[in-house]
Amino acid sequence: MPAPQPNRKHESKIPRLVSTLLDWFLQNARNLPWRHTHDPYAIWISEIMLQQTQVKTVIPYWERWMRELPTIQAAASASPARIHKLWEGLGYYTRVRNLQKAAQQIVEMQYSHLNSCRRRGNESQTKKKPKTPHVVSYKFPDNFDDVLALPGIGRYTAGAICSIAFNQPAPILDGNVIRVLTRVFGIGENPREKKTNARLWQIAEGMVLHASRFTHHVSRPKARTRDEDENEDEKAYACSHLNQSLMELGALVCTPRNPQCEICPVKKLCVAFRQNRVEDLPNLGKREAATARYFVAFVVERNGRFLVRQRPAGIVNAHLWEFPNVEVAAGILPAVEPGVPPGGKNADTFKPVKISRKIPGGKMPPSMAGGTPATTRLAHAAKQLGLEPHNAKPLCTVKHSITRYRITLEAFHVRFGGRSATTPKPPAQARSARPSENNGVWLTPAKLDLLAFTSAHRKILGALKT
Ligand code: SF4
Numbered sequence: 199m200p201a202p203q204p205n206r207k208h209e210s211k212i213p214r215l216v217s218t219l220l221d222w223f224l225q226n227a228r229n230l231p232w233r234h235t236h237d238p239y240a241i242w243i244s245e246i247m248l249q250q251t252q253v254k255t256v257i258p259y260w261e262r263w264m265r266e267l268p269t270i271q272a273a274a275s276a277s278p279a280r281i282h283k284l285w286e287g288l289g290y291y292t293r294v295r296n297l298q299k300a301a302q303q304i305v306e307m308q309y310s311h312l313n314s315c316r317r318r319g320n321e322s323q324t325k326k327k328p329k330t331p332h333v334v335s336y337k338f339p340d341n342f343d344d345v346l347a348l349p350g351i352g353r354y355t356a357g358a359i360c361s362i363a364f365n366q367p368a369p370i371l372d373g374n375v376i377r378v379l380t381r382v383f384g385i386g387e388n389p390r391e392k393k394t395n396a397r398l399w400q401i402a403e404g405m406v407l408h409a410s411r412f413t414h415h416v417s418r419p420k421a422r423t424r425d426e427d428e429n430e431d432e433k434a435y436a437c438s439h440l441n442q443s444l445m446e447l448g449a450l451v452c453t454p455r456n457p458q459c460e461i462c463p464v465k466k467l468c469v470a471f472r473q474n475r476v477e478d479l480p481n482l483g484k485r486e487a488a489t490a491r492y493f494v495a496f497v498v499e500r501n502g503r504f505l506v507r508q509r510p511a512g513i514v515n516a517h518l519w520e521f522p523n524v525e526v527a528a529g530i531l532p533a534v535e536p537g538v539p540p541g542g543k544n545a546d547t548f549k550p551v552k553i554s555r556k557i558p559g560g561k562m563p564p565s566m567a568g569g570t571p572a573t574t575r576l577a578h579a580a581k582q583l584g585l586e587p588h589n590a591k592p593l594c595t596v597k598h599s600i601t602r603y604r605i606t607l608e609a610f611h612v613r614f615g616g617r618s619a620t621t622p623k624p625p626a627q628a629r630s631a632r633p634s635e636n637n638g639v640w641l642t643p644a645k646l647d648l649l650a651f652t653s654a655h656r657k658i659l660g661a662l663k664t
Contacts, residue, residue: 209404215382215467216408216440222463223443226450228253231261233442236435238338238363239270245358246293246350253449259288270336274301282517282650289600289653291515296350303348308336340364353399362438367410369402370441371395374448380480381452384469388483402444409440486602493607494576495523495655497593497662500614504646504662507638514600519646520655521609522638524582576610589613594661596654609658 227233230253232244243263247256263284267273273281276298285294338359339345346356357368371379376389379398387394451458459471470476498505498521506519576590590610597606641649646659 211383211467212401212404212408215464216405216412218463218467219443219447220409220412220436220439223439223446227439227442227446228450231257231264236363238340238359239273240264241363242338242355242359243273243297245355246297247288249293249355250290251288255288259284270301270304270338273298274305274336278517279650283648286518286650287653287656291518293350295517300348300350304338305336338363340366342366342368358441361406361441365410365435365437367403367406367437369399369406370444371399371402372445374452375402375444377454377480378444378448378452381457381470381476382464382468384473384475384479386475386479386481388481390482405444406437406440409436412436488599488602488604491525491603491605493523493525493605494578494580495521495607495609495658496580496590497521497609497611497658498614499611500640503640503642505638505640506646506649509652515652517650518652518655519649520652521658523607523655526578594658596657598654605654607654607658609661611662 230244232240235241244256244260247260247263266284267276267281278295278298281294281298282291285291288294339348340360340363342356342360345351345359346353351359354370354372357370360366360368361370376398379385379401380389383401385394385397389395389398447462447464451462457476459465459468459476462468462471465471470479496505504521506521508517508519509515511517580590590612593609593611595606595608597604599605643659643663651659
């Protein structure tokens with residue numbers, strides 16, 4: 199596809215826009231912990247955490263990560279269990295696995311480079327004893343293409359790291375920036391379309407290139423202290439500030455709903471504001487309809503221990519822990535109201551429902567099963583997991599969203615006593631004496647706390663403790 203042609207109208211607006219945004223950022227930048235550093239590792243961690251996640255949620259996670267894994271080598275050598283625990287609750291766990299892969303890649307490449315340099319040095323000085331590079335400080339790459347080649351880093355993240363940490367004129371374009379640019383420049387085409395997307399990248403690039411030529415940008419953002427900036431020339435960070443100002447304006451002023459145009463620093467330059475098109479932009483086309491999904495989970499307790507299992511690799515929330523659960527067909531619902539036992543308000547025990555036919559795919563329409571919808575749902579889920587729900591009690595209902603899915607997860611508490619002949623058997627999948635990620639393990643509440651759970655199952659664990 200040919201590169202989009204520069205638009206003269208856009209070009210003429212860029213100098214004023216950049217200058218206004220830089221001034222505004224210096225006065226209005228939020229005091230965020232990663233804004234107190236130019237360390238590319240720290241900025242990288244913040245950028246990965248901020249993908250799909252709000253700033254206020256990220257702050258404590260970022261602070262804890264930087265305390266516990268303050269260097270690239272610490273991130274590279276941490277156990278998978280530790281990195282998942284540090285990420286627990288942030289969601290989109292592929293991010294943290296890619297982050298660790300990238301850290302390992304940086305360490306491996308620099309370690310082998312260092313070793314080969316040392317080997318060459320030793321060959322020419324054969325009398326000297328060879329040294330092992332055991333204490334090495336690994337550096338985050340500062341070349342845009344090298345950064346982009348790392349796992350989990352796309353064009354936006356590479357641009358953010360290179361501009362914020364190294365003040366390179368690398369553009370950025372994420373949801374916030376798209377919103378600001380489509381509104382300011384009055385772009386009515388869908389930004390997801392290739393041509394429009396390329397045009398937006400071109401505008402973003404034009405802006406950051408212009409910022410890189412700025413010479414009078416000498417004050418510091420309020421978020422940074424004089425001590426931190428001692429001997430540091432803030433005009434050297436105009437690219438960083440320009441990119442951050444676009445993100446900041448999108449997050450604080452030019453928000454998706456109810457943007458604060460009246461106090462917006464660029465309203466005089468904004469086409470959408472002038473033409474009363476703010477609500478229409480960006481034009482993201484039709485949203486995909488939300489799909490409801492229903493799951494039933496069992497908190498199975500035996501002698502003070504609980505059965506949990508680890509999700510296998512290659513699926514959503516891989517490597518995280520959860521209580522045994524199964525998806526049930528939407529037709530089997532509606533869901534039980536929280537706090538109402540299956541079978542009605544007066545029922546406190548639950549009798550198994552006879553299920554006579556096996557349904558392909560594990561989903562069963564209500565017409566094919568006996569009992570009330572609630573008992574059917576519970577019995578169906580229990581059978582899938584090899585449980586006999588004699589005394590299942592409702593524990594909680596958790597509602598959450600993953601992408602376009604609106605998920606309802608009903609949790610039931612099932613207690614098994616000692617090993618008497620009348621005691622119902624624990625789930626078939628958990629009878630093995632040897633724990634493994636497939637058949638689940640029995641753990642005390644204290645041990646459960648050390649595992650990284652999916653957010654929904656962490657809420658179930660919370661409900662169990664109350
Ligand atoms: Fe956004 Fe309104 Fe500012 Fe335009 S004037 S950039 S629509 S907040």
